[in-house]
Amino acid sequence: MQDTSRVAIIGGGIIGCLTGWFLREAGFAGAITIIERDPTYRFSSTALSAASIRTQFACPVNVSLSLFGSEFLRSIQNRLDPEADIGLVQNGYLILASAPSAEMRRAALAMQQSLGAKVVALDRADLATRFPWLNSEQVELATLGTADEGWFDAWALLQAARRAALRRDVAIIQAEASGFETDGGRIEGVRMADGSSLQADWCVNAAGPLSGKVARWLGIALPVAPKKRTVFHFRAPLSGKDMPMLFDISGAWMRPEGEGFIGGIQPAADADPDAGEDFEPDHYLFEDRVWPLLAARVPALEQIRLLNAWAGHYEMNLFDHNGVVGPHPDLPNFLFATGFSGHGIMHAPGVARAIAEHVVHGRYTSIDVGPLGFGRIAADRPMPESAIY
Ligand SMILES: Cc1cc2nc3c(=O)[nH]c(=O)nc-3n(C[C@H](O)[C@H](O)[C@H](O)COP(=O)(O)OP(=O)(O)OC[C@H]3O[C@@H](n4cnc5c(N)ncnc54)[C@H](O)[C@@H]3O)c2cc1C
Structure with a gap:
């Protein structure tokens, strides 16, 4: 039977592109659309970063995400693209x-x-x-x-992720998301600045430093600021x-x-x-x-x-300097993948895989990113990451 479910991803930086790719890896057969307003990536954090990876963190989940990130970067030619050269x-x-x-x-x-x-x-x-x-x-x-x-070429990584997503039938459209269509406790679609809209069964907020603004369209106070x-x-x-x-x-x-x-x-x-x-x-x-x-x-x-x-x-998480990953408790088909406060590229593979697992299996099957969930913000229980630079 044809899979008719649809995922919309706001933001085509490293988190958005890898989320699209990992959804296919996890077996998601429905439509995946990445909405990116600027395909030149002139102001995207991914393109402007210091592109380094470390395992030295204060929170265990961050160490696990980095270990997977490292494995992913080392095996990038087998995973994403035999031609990829991320230096x-x-x-x-x-x-x-x-x-x-x-x-x-x-x-x-x-x-x-x-x-x-x-x-x-x-x-x-x-x-x-x-x-x-x-x-x-x-x-x-x-x-x-x-x-x-160590460190690597973030631009080369982003381009490899983008190409790999496109090859796996992930659509990347140039458009600016500007709002949502909702029905009770669910998102039904993403509205674009040009007046069009994209229907969606899942929506991933991967808008980087602008993800706090995206969440505000839904009245959600996501403490992420540029x-x-x-x-x-x-x-x-x-x-x-x-x-x-x-x-x-x-x-x-x-x-x-x-x-x-x-x-x-x-x-x-x-x-x-x-x-x-x-x-x-x-x-x-x-x-x-x-x-x-x-x-x-x-x-x-x-x-x-x-x-x-x-x-x-x-994309600074002002609450506790940690990523915010996974569903909003009251809006279960709205998924966060943001707030990494300076360590989002190294954690992109692990986070993207976790989002894909949640969509496909309804739970995290490899790294449990539950500690990074929005629940801690809703409950006012910060999990501070002290090793940020
Ligand atoms: C100076 C600097 C140094 C850093 N050093 C490191 C490092 O050494 N290691 C590390 O791991 N991380 C580092 N980071 C952090 C890292 O760059 C980010 O965590 C990571 O790139 C986040 O990826 P992203 O895809 O979420 O964001 P982005 O790359 O910013 O992508 C988000 C995309 O969303 C798009 N977008 C936003 N709003 C909309 C909308 N409404 N509609 C459509 N598209 C939209 C934007 O155009 C953008 O391309 C650094 C960041 C900076 C700025």
């Missing part, structure tokens, strides 16, 4: 902690290891031997991922060949990129408004914070040449 570099993350946070970080390390993450603790002597370019002052604990962590993050690209007299992604105690980060490096830092809380449509890099952050903080940690950066900078939007 995966597996140099790990080196995360530094000072005395006040070391205890918490040790507990997180034990949890990560118990789930199979290959993360080791290093002391100052280890740091001096392995990373002689690093100043280890005030470092109480350093943790290094020895597998399943927050601007600036990435600086620079050169320095230092080889990045074996260098991991470095997260300093100060919150500044850097990693190799091509012949140079990229790096950044979160703006101060009182200088971090809802980004609206502002994609202008915060240039002041480089001179004021990123450069001095990184140069104190990596002395070779005292001589630095800034090449360029860009800014993108995090």
